[in-house]
Amino acid sequence: MIAFVSGRVAALGPDTAVVQVGGVGMAVHCAPRTLASLRVGQDATLSTSLVVREDSLTLYGFADDDERQVFEVLQTASGVGPRLAQAMLAVHAPDDLRRAFATEDEKALTAVPGIGKKGAQRLLLELKDRIGAPVGAAAPAGGAPRAASWR
Template structure:
């Protein structure tokens, strides 16, 4: 298993980064917050989880080992795969997710696309005790990335990221419209994505 990667960042997307390791560019899928904390040309260290399928090897990366542990723990529940696990951490963050599970807050869990009331109840039932060991992940707001060159390109990028997390194109588009005027003029794409995620949880 690839437990971590470290090296200069070659590319930063909204939900992925490419880390150069020994001359090889490794594509690492991340939460938007983790991606926003990475900057091209700067060195990054990510705790990783390698998901092996018959036809693919997919690497997921996180700021902290405890966040990676949460990612792997929620996948022990039947029906929760890496995409849904990453969506959970993207929408809620590790601390909030752990808190919701330990409190049995099913309403908060259903804010994640793909999780209904029954799924939320099953998550709480199976994970309430397991998350105690990894609860309390630190980490403040992710550093802002480079500012978007204009007001319009961020719309398509944020919509694409939201659809990738599981929302419909219409839901993503409505959220983008709702937050279009809610960020400073020099806000970057990651800032708009965070605003859209909050809007979708209302």
Template sequence: MIATLRGRVASLRLDSVVIEVGGMGLLAYATPATLAGLRVGEPGELATSLVVREDSLTLFGFADADERDVFESVQTVSGVGPRLAMAMLAVHTPDGLRRAVAGEDLAALMRVPGIGRKGAQRIVLELADRLGAPVSVAAGQQAGATDPADRRGEVVEALVGLGWNAKAAEVAVGQVAPLEAGPVGAAEIASVLRGALRALGGGRG
């Protein structure tokens, strides 16, 4: 199994990254929040999970091992495959999913495209004892604590890395997350990036 991927970031797309390792370019699918932390031409490192099928080998990349572990855990639920598991992590952080499952928050789970009420109920039932408590709570932090740092700049940099100029990226981010709405926390990067991509009218390539 390929557990980690480290090397120069060769290219970034809306849902994946190519990292050069030992003269080879390895493609890994990742969430917008994970991709936002990578820069073309710079070193990058991902925790990874290799999904093996009869006709394919697909690599999925994550910001850390905890995110990868949650990705693998949610796939133990009947009807949840790797694509839906990635969609869950694109909408929620690992701790966000833990809180949704622990609190039986069906509405939060149903915000993930492809998950209806019955699917959310099944996820709560089957994952109740598998995800554990939120890491932030286990570390003695408040579950609802927010990151005081404004992460708008990271979203702008991610958009620039995907092919837009800095001015257009700043305008799009400003439309989705105006300054008067307060700082953009780490948990909001993915949703702001998706909104900015919609404002810009789609993807590159």
């Protein structure tokens, strides 16, 4: 897996950034929020997730590891591939998605293009316990903060 790419931003497209890494231009698919923070000619570091398919290797880039982690958890649900996971992150920040799952907010999920009412219900059922609590949430009873599930 390619954990991150770091280098000068060579070009920006509607959903892709080209980052020059060691003389090679790496096309990295990014959500609009991440692309908005990049500028051509400036250095950038993007956390990445490499999606391997039979006919392609696609690199997805994120502003931070939290966004990448949520992207990967979303793909564990049936019917959710990298494009839909990225669309979810384009509409909602990672913590907003966690909050939507914690409160079973169907409406927040159906705001994502490609997710209908039944799809939102299925996602809530499959991911509610896997996606984790919102970062801004209060500590669980017992006083001690709960460790992140991925550690």
